[in-house]
Amino acid sequence: MYISDKTKEAATYDAIVIGSGISGGWAAMELCKKGLKVLLLERGRDVKHVVDYPTATLNPWDFKLGFNNTNKDKEEDPIQSTSYSPADKHFYVRDKEHPYIQEKPFHWIRGYQVGGKSLIWGRHCYRLSDLDFEANAKEGIAIDWPIRYKDLEQWYSYVETHIGISGTKENLPHLPDGEFLPAWDLNCVEKHLKDSIKKHDPNRVLINARIANLTKTWDGRGPCQERNLCSRGCPYGGYFSSNSSTIPAALATGNLTLRPFSIVTNILYDEHKQRATGVSVIDTLSNEKFEFFSKIVFVNASTIATTSILLNSTSSRFPNGFGNDSGQLGHNLMDHTSAAGAYGILYDQYSDMYYKGRRPEGFFIPRFRNLKDDENLGFKRGYNFQGHGERQEWGDKSRYIVNEFGEDFKAKLTTPGPWTVWMQGWGECLPYFTNKMSLSDKEKDKWGLPLVKIDFAYEDNENKMIDDIRKTSAEMLTQAGFKDIDSFRYTKPGGSTIHEMGTARMGLDPKTSVLNKFNQIHDVKNVFVTDGSCMVSSGSQNPSLTYMALTARACDFAVDELKKGNI
Structure with a gap:
C-alpha cells in the first residue's frame, strides 16, 4: 500500500518505523498488533515473499559463470562483491551508487530493499548473558549496560517462540538456553570432534549451532528444505526474514502502510514540545520530498544508516545531531572479528559414513576464554567458534588431481574423499570511542545527503584474541587426530563480519549515552532506536x-507509555 497524498492529515500515523530489516520488521509487527497505525519506510525497492526471489530455485549450471563474480563485479562493487555471488547479488547495494568514505578500511555491507539484510543474514541466534551485560562495569571499560539478562530474558523467549530456532539445551550459564525446535543431528566427524574436545578440556564444549531455520512447520512457514540456499530468499519460509514473517503479520492487521523507495533524511523536531513530530523523506523514484507525521518514531535503519539519520537531524536544540547531548553519537563502533581459525583432514576414519541433504547449520563452540577473572591471557573478553564437518567432494579433489583423464579420473573425482572440519572464531570487539562514523561536511551523495565517513580499526586486544583463536583451533583439531592442519589468519578489515553495532549506545546517564534502558533517546521520549546502534558492548555471539x-x-514499553500519555 503506497501513499503519495501530501496533506498532513493523510500523512499522519500513530507510529513511523524507519527501516524494514530484522529489527524494523519486528517494530512494525509489534506496533501494528497493538493497534497502532504504522508507516514503515524503506529506502530501497519492494521485495515480496516468494515472488521476488529470482534465483531461489536455479541450479548451479543455470549461472553462466557458475558462482564466480566477474572482474567487472569486483571493479564496480569492491566492497559488496566480497560478500555476494551471482546467486544473491540482487540483494546487495551497488557500491558506485552508494559511496561512503573509508578513513581506515571498513567494509560496509548493505541490502537496500524491503527486508533489508534479513534476506541474507547468517541466521545464528544466541542470547547474551550477564557475563556480557556486566563486563564493561567489571572491567572499567566504556559504560555499563543499563539492563541485565533478567530484563531481556522473557523477550528472548517471546522472540524465539515466534521466529523458530533449532538448537539444544546445554545449561551453560554464559550461553543461556532458549525456546528451541529440534536440532539437526551433528554428523559423525562433528561428533568425533565434540568427544575429543570434551575429553581434553571439560571447560570447552561443542554444540549444535542455534539457527533460525525451521526443522518443522512453524507459524505457517517451513520447514527448511535443507537446500542451504538461504541467501537467495526462501520461497518455503524455511528461515526467518522480515519478508516471510513479520511484515506479512503486520500487513495482516490492516494497520500497516509500507512505503519503499523512501530515504529518510532527518527527523522533525518540535522544540516547544520537546518531541519528534515525524520525518522528512525523499522519494527515490520521483525525487520529491515529503513529510510524514506520527506520535512515536522507531529508527531501525541498521547501525550506520540509523546514526547517519540522527547526525543529519540537526536543530538549534541538537546542533550536533539528534539526541546527541552526550557527544557519543557516532562513536563506539564495533564489529566482531572473524579472521582466524583452522582446517584439518581426518584420514582413514568413517569412510563408510556420509550425510543426507545440506544442513543450513553446523556446530558452535561457545566462549571458553576469560570465563573467570584469573586467566591472565593478555586480552579481555572472548570468542566462539563456528564450523562444520564434511567429506571432500570433487571440487576439493580437482585441485590436486591433475593431468589425468578417463575412467580412473572420474572414479577419483566422484568417490567421496576423507572427512574434514573447518572452524573459524568470532571474537568480541571492545567499544572504543575512537572507532566512529561521522558525516562529511563536503562530499554528498546523489540525493544531496552528506556521505558517511568511517574511521575504525581493531586494537591490541582484538589482535591478541585473533592470535589465540588461531592457536586454539589448531590445538583442538590436532588433539582430535586431524592431519594437514591449516591454521589461518586472514587480513580482514572491520565490517567484514557484518555485525556492525554501537554508535548510539544505551546507558543510565544521559551525559555518557544516547538512549535509556528502554531504547528511548534520553531527551526525546517519543523516539526509539532498537537496531545494532544501541549496543553498549558486542559480546562474541551473533x-x-x-x-x-x-x-x-x-515496543511494549512505547505503547504502554503512549496509552498513559507520557509520550
Whole structure:
C-alpha cells in the first residue's frame, strides 16, 4: 500500500518505523498488533515473499559463470562483491551508487530493499548473558549496560517462540538456553570432534549451532528444505526474514502502510514540545520530498544508516545531531572479528559414513576464554567458534588431481574423499570511542545527503584474541587426530563480519549515552532506536536475536507509555 497524498492529515500515523530489516520488521509487527497505525519506510525497492526471489530455485549450471563474480563485479562493487555471488547479488547495494568514505578500511555491507539484510543474514541466534551485560562495569571499560539478562530474558523467549530456532539445551550459564525446535543431528566427524574436545578440556564444549531455520512447520512457514540456499530468499519460509514473517503479520492487521523507495533524511523536531513530530523523506523514484507525521518514531535503519539519520537531524536544540547531548553519537563502533581459525583432514576414519541433504547449520563452540577473572591471557573478553564437518567432494579433489583423464579420473573425482572440519572464531570487539562514523561536511551523495565517513580499526586486544583463536583451533583439531592442519589468519578489515553495532549506545546517564534502558533517546521520549546502534558492548555471539528482543521490549514499553500519555 503506497501513499503519495501530501496533506498532513493523510500523512499522519500513530507510529513511523524507519527501516524494514530484522529489527524494523519486528517494530512494525509489534506496533501494528497493538493497534497502532504504522508507516514503515524503506529506502530501497519492494521485495515480496516468494515472488521476488529470482534465483531461489536455479541450479548451479543455470549461472553462466557458475558462482564466480566477474572482474567487472569486483571493479564496480569492491566492497559488496566480497560478500555476494551471482546467486544473491540482487540483494546487495551497488557500491558506485552508494559511496561512503573509508578513513581506515571498513567494509560496509548493505541490502537496500524491503527486508533489508534479513534476506541474507547468517541466521545464528544466541542470547547474551550477564557475563556480557556486566563486563564493561567489571572491567572499567566504556559504560555499563543499563539492563541485565533478567530484563531481556522473557523477550528472548517471546522472540524465539515466534521466529523458530533449532538448537539444544546445554545449561551453560554464559550461553543461556532458549525456546528451541529440534536440532539437526551433528554428523559423525562433528561428533568425533565434540568427544575429543570434551575429553581434553571439560571447560570447552561443542554444540549444535542455534539457527533460525525451521526443522518443522512453524507459524505457517517451513520447514527448511535443507537446500542451504538461504541467501537467495526462501520461497518455503524455511528461515526467518522480515519478508516471510513479520511484515506479512503486520500487513495482516490492516494497520500497516509500507512505503519503499523512501530515504529518510532527518527527523522533525518540535522544540516547544520537546518531541519528534515525524520525518522528512525523499522519494527515490520521483525525487520529491515529503513529510510524514506520527506520535512515536522507531529508527531501525541498521547501525550506520540509523546514526547517519540522527547526525543529519540537526536543530538549534541538537546542533550536533539528534539526541546527541552526550557527544557519543557516532562513536563506539564495533564489529566482531572473524579472521582466524583452522582446517584439518581426518584420514582413514568413517569412510563408510556420509550425510543426507545440506544442513543450513553446523556446530558452535561457545566462549571458553576469560570465563573467570584469573586467566591472565593478555586480552579481555572472548570468542566462539563456528564450523562444520564434511567429506571432500570433487571440487576439493580437482585441485590436486591433475593431468589425468578417463575412467580412473572420474572414479577419483566422484568417490567421496576423507572427512574434514573447518572452524573459524568470532571474537568480541571492545567499544572504543575512537572507532566512529561521522558525516562529511563536503562530499554528498546523489540525493544531496552528506556521505558517511568511517574511521575504525581493531586494537591490541582484538589482535591478541585473533592470535589465540588461531592457536586454539589448531590445538583442538590436532588433539582430535586431524592431519594437514591449516591454521589461518586472514587480513580482514572491520565490517567484514557484518555485525556492525554501537554508535548510539544505551546507558543510565544521559551525559555518557544516547538512549535509556528502554531504547528511548534520553531527551526525546517519543523516539526509539532498537537496531545494532544501541549496543553498549558486542559480546562474541551473533547479535541479531538481541536486536529483536530489545525491539519487542521497547515496543511494549512505547505503547504502554503512549496509552498513559507520557509520550
